[in-house]
Amino acid sequence: MSKLLFIGAGKMATAIAGGLVKAGVFQSSELQAFDVNPAAAAEFTKATGVACAVSDCAGLAAAAERVLLAIKPQTMTKALEELTSVLSGKTVISIIAGVPLARLAALTGSKKVIRVMPNTPALVGKGAAGIAAAPEVEASERKLAEQIFGAVGIVMPVEERNLDAVTALSGSGPAYVFEFIQALADGGVAAGLARNVATELAVQTVIGAAEMVRATGMHPTALKDQVTSPGGTTIRALEVLEDRAFAGTIIQAVRAACARSEELGRN
16 A cells, blocks of 8 residues: 555656655655556656556555645546545545646545645755645645655645635746746846856856845845945846836736636636
8 A cells, every 4th residue: 555646657746756755755665656658657667766557546546545646637537537436535635737626526536635736846856835725634634745745845835715826926936037047148148248157147146046035034125235236237237127117027927827827727
């Protein structure tokens, strides 16, 4: 009997399983995975040391203490049809985007459902996830779910109604940061730097600035003021960003993503 069965063995499931083993939350022998794609199953096992089957998902689910759903929304209904009876009463953790707890409960036959919105930096152990659980989930299972995602980053418990905001901020957020890094590097190239130099400096600047916020506990505005000398280069650049509504544009982008997440959830 596995303590946790992954249904779906893609990149996110691989990152989570690998993180769990590395952090010692579970031994590889306590985990099991299933995927219909033999290549994905083989890659999962190679990366994590966890066995991944390509048949008898229902049998594996029946024998597991709990399951983690890491499948695509468009294949979810068909994949779960044969599992409803065996999942009843088990804790079911889902990272399926946009599927609410009520829908998960109906599809799985279990009231003990937990919904998680992770993000892609979990692939390098630096993820950020929001987590919401149904009232029927025991405190010990909620804590374990937080440990599972804590193995690949940070976890923030939220009410389910706020998961769309989590999706918009941290779920989609890496794309905004990648865009900023690219633009920052492009600015360096425009100012005369070699592309590789500009990219490395941009990446390290973002990493370093983020670490300063976390390490100091200071408000980002206070840290920004430390960099900004009267009449200097930074204030000149900030003036341009302010003139072009940089902060307001980011806020509106997050709100637009949140609205789209809500829309997808309704559909």
